[in-house]
Amino acid sequence: MTYHLYESDPYIKSFDATVEKIDGDWILLDQTAFFPGGGGQECDLGSIGGLRVTEVKAEGDHVYHRVPGHTFNPGQRVHGEIDWDRRYELMKGHTGEHILFSSILRESPDIELVKIHISPSKKSLVIKGHVDWSVISKAQKKANEIIMKGLAVTECWLERNEVSTSGIRAKLERITENKIRIIKIDGFDQAACAGIHVRNTAEVNAIFVTKISSAKPIGDFEISFEVGANAMMKSIFFGAIALHASDVIGAQPEHLVNAVENMKHLVTVLKDSLKKHARERLRSLVPERHGPFKIYSGLFESVDRKLLTDEANRFIQEEKTVCIFGSTDERALFILAVNKDVDIDCPGILNKCLSEFGGKGGGQKHFASGGTTDLIHINEVFRNILDEVRFALSQKVANDR
């Protein structure tokens, strides 16, 4: 077995050991400071005998180190050094996770921890149950208070039956051993864990939640966070954005969320009202007549494509009817539609008129739509489509005489 130096001293940065076994790139040592990863925390990296350790894994109590290009032999003494910056970041992240989850649990007692991920680039916890920004904000405040209190983080080993009756956070169904390692944050939290932690919560320095996202199907939510200097810098960065946004919309920062929600509601109400108004205008259109043909036309502002399409479809139910609709938003939208008894090439006309102004159209012979980003010339496009249709219809009227 490999003696796990990292368990008795998580702060050990270098060590000497004897090579016990070689298996290709992989070497087994009699003792190691390299944490092989586990429980969601990534393994340590570093060097052995001056060569890069690219991966570390555990098989039972044995810890294997992958050292590509090594020429070690069993019995040889080697010197190992771990990448301390990486390890310390993972220790802070892992301890931060205990503090954060326990703080969320106080706000939302029904949640359950599904898994965690602790690496230099990603720190998150996946939970089952409901959380929202209001819960997370309170929990985050609590977690930072615990960090600032500088509480001791200690480990102890308990018998399985002691753990099951103690109220300690533990996923006993996932643990096979009878002796279980418990990580205790003085007066705040106790959890079964095999990972590596700092000795005092103050070392975490700060914790900042950066994102709440869906974690379906393995859980309900994934909560991403940063610790230490990264947490400070991100909170400063996003804090400034929140203050700037408050200023832009003229709300106090503490009322920003309410103000944005009110604006969102107002936009919905206004859009509904615009839609209602547009529908009334569309329904009161008076057709222009060309012999037996009728042309309904109109250029609107900010009418959505669905409403225009629905109304065009409704108009062309009438025999010998043509519809020409346009609407402008960030781009211009045009619809040209005719009843099946009107022999007009809708996509052809739309393409011809739109291509002059950098746009294009397409669709069926009797129903075409298209657009352009050239908003300056929309009146011209609209007039051109109307003229093309009038010309086509007048030829049909002349032919029928």
Ligand SMILES: [Zn+2]
């Ligand atoms: Zn842990």
